[in-house]
Amino acid sequence: MSETLASAGNLQHVTTFCGNCDCGCPELFLDDAAPPERRVVLTDDFGQRVQMSLAQLKVLVDDVKDGALDKVVTAVG
Template sequence: MAVFCGSCDRGCPALYVDEAARAGQRVVLTEDFGQRVRMSAEQFRSPAEEAKAGRLDHV
């Protein structure tokens, strides 16, 4: 879906969908040290809607 990077020397944070994973773990957020957070599409929907509405702009 997206790679969040400038020019990292250890990898870049990324957000993607793992179609092979079970439904509750398909959305994957990987940080620049390789740690992963997995969630369902329903769980991801809330922060995505918050971002679209501009409510995360202050972060």
């Protein structure tokens, strides 16, 4: 998926989540040409995208670091 999205515009690949398979893992991109509120692009393995600001991504990362998703991850594992 990253090759298709990256070639479709100004997307800069940041990371692939999982990456241990060929299923089209979720990926994170930055789009410097997008408006600030849509600069971060998160894709899933179904071809959907979520766009958010860098400030929103920071809140999400801080919440994850603080354990906001620990119960969800523990329930799955």
